[in-house]
Amino acid sequence: MAGEDRRYFDEIEVGEEYVSPGRTVTEADIVIFAGLSGDYNVLHTDAEFMKSSIFGERIAHGLLGLAIQSGLLTRGMRPFATIAFLGLRWKFKGPIKIGDTITVRAKVMDKRETSKKDRGIITLQRQVLNQKGEVVQEGETDLMVERRSS
């Protein structure tokens, strides 16, 4: 794959940390995501109904926050030589509201070699913070990353 700045399993260290730029989540993001995903739940689409909810207003889809952080973090770190995204464990801890600005902080938590010599598995912890510094989402992603061929 093109892009010689990709980092291989061997050169990525446990404990490395990355911070993304901020991104303001807008009403347009929520409307586009509703159309793309087909998730028109009232939580995200009915402003009148949501006035009387515990949130007081529409909130972003949890999975929109997850999808945005994925793109946002690519702007805060050099890409890994990722072969495959294996899975994730994710928690939604608070709402993302229209106009909130989110930032992603990530940290390499674990590196595991596999039976195949050309690849390894890296676990990356990610936190999504709002403009008040509150963690609104967090979790871990497992990535299969290429080893530098010798």
Next chain:
Amino acid sequence: MFYFEDVVVGDPLETPGRTLTEADIVQYVGLTGEWEPPTTDEVAASRTETGGRVIPDLLPLCMSSGLGWRVPQPPLAVLAFMGFEWKLTAAWWWRSGRS
């Protein structure tokens, strides 16, 4: 509405199908900013073992949430989505342009 009391553990639910299109991929990439070569660069991606652009990893997950609302039962009275675990098992084979 389908409330907590109405949900039976182990009851299987099946959604309708949805065909993933190139438009879905392009719109998703624009929305998220995930401009990685495997999903956006046909020239580079065609030289790899996938043979072409792959679908963004989290796009099917995002679509599954919308499909979930189309199962043949009243909508769940959801107050909040708390969390989940998810595994990707066959991402390689979802190439754009293939059905």
